[in-house]
Amino acid sequence: MKPVRAAAEKAREASYRLSSLPLAVRNKALESIAEALLSRQDEISRANAIDLEAAEKAKISKVLVKRLKFDGPKIEEAVRGVRALIEQEDVVGKLLSRTELDDGLVLDKVSCPIGVIGVVFESRPDALVQISCLCLKSGNAVLLKGGSEAKETNEVLARTIVDAVAGVDGRFADAVQLLSTREEFRELLKHDDLIDLIIPRGSNELVRSIKESTRIPVMGHAAGICHTYVDKDADLDMAVKVCFDAKVQYPAVCNAMETLLVHRAVAEDFLPRMAAEYGKAAVELRGDDATRKLIKAVPATEGDWSAEYNDLVLAVKIVGSLDEAIEHVNRFSSHHTDAIVTRDEGAAQRFMDLVDSSSVMWNASTRFADGYRYGLGAEVGISTNKTHARGPVGLEGLVIYKYKLRGTGQTVAEYSGKDARKFTHGKIA
Template identity: 55%
Template sequence: MTEHDTDANVQQAQRAALELANLSEATRNEALHAIADAIDARHDEILAANERDVEAAEEMLAKGKYTQALVDRLQLSPSKLESITDMVRSVAEQDDPLGKTLEARELDEDLELYKVAVPIGVVGAVFESRPDALVQIAALGLKSGNAVLLKGGSEAAHSNRVLFDIIEEATAEVADVPDGWAYLVEAREEVDRMLDLDESIDLLMPRGSSEFVQYIQDNTSIPVLGHTEGVCHVYVDRDADLAMATDIAFDAKVQYPAVCNAVETLLVHESVAGDFLPEMVDRYEEAGVELRGDERVREVVDVEVATEEDWSTEYGDLVLSIRVVDSLVDAMAHVNTYGSKHTDAIVTEDADRAGQFMRGVDAASVFHNASTRFADGYRFGLGAEVGISTGKIHARGPVGLEGLTTYKYHLEGDGQLVATYAGEGAKPYTHREFDGAWMPGRLSDE
């Protein structure tokens, strides 16, 4: 793939984005249902391609070059494919994010300003290991009227190619869906070229390690919506229901350890450590979890020694570090020092202490008496997600349809001139907010 080819494909995505922005919601939903139906009809083909990727990944695992977490995220199954198509259909069922009037303000009689939701334009997503991420990002891009550039990891090359071909072929059969609205980036060199195309690409969304996201940010002037690692915490407070805490801490680690919203560090208040830790450790060990603890944890239970590095490590596997803390303030300080601003949870029956933790922890999602595994676009009712943003600008937490929109201002007038509102004796603005939806060429009846 040459630099010229990359430029040409990105330019085609630009043209497609302008057309997508003006497609009706009915057409976009029709295309999404076509994608879901096509994936349903081609399970065998997808699973065969995925098997090739998994076999190669397992060879790399045996050589110590891949982790088990990566292999787990890579693998597809009939039930996983069914959940993927359910996700696509759920995106179709979401409210249309485009054309919504976010604010309406009268500047003067018959001079009305509307703030209206629109697509971002061309969105580039770089992700690893999970073929389902390709479908999620494509579905959300289509529903939100954005052209998407999709770069998956080489470990999922066969899976990504067949899924992309299915998406491209399915949407080609839907009238008015433009060619080139989705583009599969397969060569690593193309990513470096994309970083230079700040006049053509409107947003980049890298999903991977902090080092990878930092590399993207350091080498482009395109806005970057970073999805970095998930160093998530569960804090068991002095006033926790310990049976509930055991269930939550177990679910947060064991239910699916390979994902970014799985807990990596368990914090326990010193006053409940003796009662809580023995049963909790037994349950973890029965599930095959490798446990590491600080000195105070090891006074209560027999686990491996936790190092300073453990507190900031995303294991993505059945490994967990545990620390005993003296207070709620100490728990918050640990989270804010070592966490990745992804998702953290407190288990307590004291609402005031829960509120203090939720206000004081700097993370995209903070939960009370619930597993960190709920940090997910589908579970949040967003249909799906393109990633979980751990930054604070534009979008934060699971990024769904709303995170893929921006806005523009539409002003409806009746011949007004700025000169009327300037200088001595100028007419004042009314600046009155009202409830109303923008429609071209029509002023509000209010």
């Protein structure tokens, strides 16, 4: 087993070096990674083919196999993502506020990297590229653990990234490290004195088990139970289009719709049309009693309302009002992404105000909840936390802040007692 604490200590030292690297150097490292991915494309594809063959022999689910594939088009997509990240403005060292506490005593609030981040992810090799580049751009060191099903691909990608940044500046040494086994990552969770944040990308069980196993802060979501509500004032042509995309465009991801709610006033017109479209894509429908009176569907159980299928399966429920839809969403949603389709602006605003999710949408597919689509360049994951970062977490979610106080010899004693000096607390920026 790799000495995990030694790796964490090296990552900590790297994080101190990275925090002061100029933006130009960080961007140069990203461009070097992009070029290396393209130049080593054949090597990466060969490694991925080995993983895909092993996955098929092991009869891994089609969902995981689809996520596992990292061939030429996926590599080119990853390169575009890296180069889009280069274009993002710097989030390190930004002046967030400046306050003059008193004459000659100025307090700055400035963004800075979080430090050392541990990331565990399942199946998707592209996550390794995204996360590594996001961490380097934001000045953080990262320790990564991918799924065993992507072992060969992840190892080649990690070597490619490490080699690429080493040729740019020696200060990148140990900034990106790949852990080999699940046991190593479990060991990493014990080192809360060296690791500042854990980001899990994977199943509900994975996220929950990590949250229960460490004192290190964990940023992530435990499930992607997303809803779309078709309101009584919806444009039904639009609703069919949006709901089809939300379920079918890529069902294996956390922002795909899992439950469709339909107002009873439009259910008779809408559901047969929607079911016909889903039938073309072989979507299995599971409906409540009211739904099954209108379309063919498997009887839905109570468990279906809180299920994350990650597949071409959809729960369908008819509701009597906007408030009933909101109540259902807040009860069963994982607070990830939920949408309403309606022409009524007031209804849309009420839904978006009262639904307690990291992303809420009006007349748009839940699949838009994504770092790249939000203009964040890429994402390390989607957070349903209510502290620090929420929703798709890009560069801004990987920095925190520090206070910098500049004085001219002031002491606290001067501001105490009968003749004390007074604070002005004047906002400068």
